[in-house]
Amino acid sequence: NAGVTQTPKFQVLKTGQSMTLQCAQDMNHNSMYWYRQDPGMGLRLIYYSASEGTTDKGEVPNGYNVSRLNKREFSLRLESAAPSQTSVYFCASSEPGQGAGEQYFGPGTRLTVT
Amino acid sequence: RKEVEQDPGPFNVPEGATVAFNCTYSNSASQSFFWYRQDCRKEPKLLMSVYSSGNEDGRFTAQLNRASQYISLLIRDSKLSDSATYLCVVNDPRSGGYNKLIFGAGTRLAVHP
Numbered sequence: 248n249a250g251v252t253q254t255p256k257f258q259v260l261k262t263g264q265s266m267t268l269q270c271a272q273d274m275n276h277n278s279m280y281w282y283r284q285d286p287g288m289g290l291r292l293i294y295y296s297a298s299e300g301t302t303d304k305g306e307v308p309n310g311y312n313v314s315r316l317n318k319r320e321f322s323l324r325l326e327s328a329a330p331s332q333t334s335v336y337f338c339a340s341s342e343p344g345q346g347a348g349e350q351y352f353g354p355g356t357r358l359t360v361t
Numbered sequence: 362r363k364e365v366e367q368d369p370g371p372f373n374v375p376e377g378a379t380v381a382f383n384c385t386y387s388n389s390a391s392q393s394f395f396w397y398r399q400d401c402r403k404e405p406k407l408l409m410s411v412y413s414s415g416n417e418d419g420r421f422t423a424q425l426n427r428a429s430q431y432i433s434l435l436i437r438d439s440k441l442s443d444s445a446t447y448l449c450v451v452n453d454p455r456s457g458g459y460n461k462l463i464f465g466a467g468t469r470l471a472v473h474p
Contacts, residue, residue, distance in 0.1 A: 278460055287369070289448065289466035290405070297460050305461070337404055343460055348393045348452065350462065352404035 249273055253338050253353035260328040260360045268323040268356050270338030278343045279321040280350065281305075281313060283334040290337065296321055297343055328360045364388060365465035367449050373471045378439045382468045384432040384449030391463075393452040394425055396434050398445045399467065405448055408434075439472045446470070 251272045260266055272279065277298045282290040282305075292305030294313040302313050310332060312324045321340075325332060335357050339350040364387045374380050386394075394411035409416065411423040411432055422435040432449055449465035 282464075287466055289365070290464040292461060295461065348395050348410060348450075348462065349407050350405075352406070354404055 251338055251340055251351050251353035253336075253356050255356060256354065257357050258359070260325075260358065262329060262360060264328050265324065265326050266328065267325075268336055268338075268358075269320070270322065270353055271320045272338075272340040272351070273319065274340060274351065275318070276340035276342055276351070277318070278341050279315065280339040280341075281311075281321070281323045282337045282339065283307065283332075284337060284355075285334050293323065293336075328358075330360045332358065333360045334358060363466070364463045365449055365451055367465040367468045369466060369468060371469040371471050373473060374439055376439055376441060376472055376474055378472075379435065379437045380439055380470060381436075382434045382447055382449075382470075384434075384465055384468075386430050386432070386449075386451045386463075388451070388454055389427075389430060390454035391451040392454065394423075394432050395450040395462075396421075396423055396432075397448040397450055397464070399448055400445045405464075408447070436470075439470075441472050441474065444470055444472045 254269045280295040281293040296302045296315040299318045338353040341350040367384045396408040397405040398408045399405040415424040420437045424433045446467040446469045448467045453461035
């Protein structure tokens with residue numbers, strides 16, 4: 248039981264390049280989330296998927312797209328990376344409703360855009 | 362104004378000390394409250410939920426004051442292993458349910474021998 252896994256762990260991109268961050272969970276959770284974490288700002292929600300087949304914008308969606316590929320997998324795409332997207336990205340999953348308070352996080356992807 | 366505000370610290374305390382963290386939240390409609398712990402360069406993990414009546418888990422006590430929109434975490438008999446960043450978290454009532462959480466920026470605790 249791996250929980251939430253993310254790939255890659257580290258990535259360096261040049262401005263304008265694109266990439267997809269992968270996330271998978273094996274806990275049969277319905278809801279999945281993508282966050283970014285920057286110093287002094289806490290975790291900010293980029294996109295979330297309350298259940299398979301649905302996605303919704305969070306607090307900071309600009310410059311990102313997501314795909315809920317199936318119940319297990321939720322990917323985050325940067326179409327044209329910018330230095331402002333340098334951050335640590337966390338994927339998380341939970342049960343919906345009141346269970347959403349307990350979110351299980353992946354180990355994170357450290358992204359640097361030069 | 363940030364939706365969830367915490368003193369960033371760091372709080373530097375000796376082993377065995379009692380330390381308290383505070384947090385305020387801006388939306389009075391929030392219904393669910395939590396403390397998460399995040400070790401350096403690791404992912405956040407749920408430490409405990411916070412209930413209206415207050416709750417305790419071993420050396421950790423969490424309290425909620427809805428009237429003041431204030432949440433606290435008390436750690437007694439601090440251990441070296443308690444060194445981490447503690448995140449105050451509330452649900453986002455604008456999401457129409459409990460699906461979305463709002464995270465504070467965290468309070469860093471350093472326990473020294």
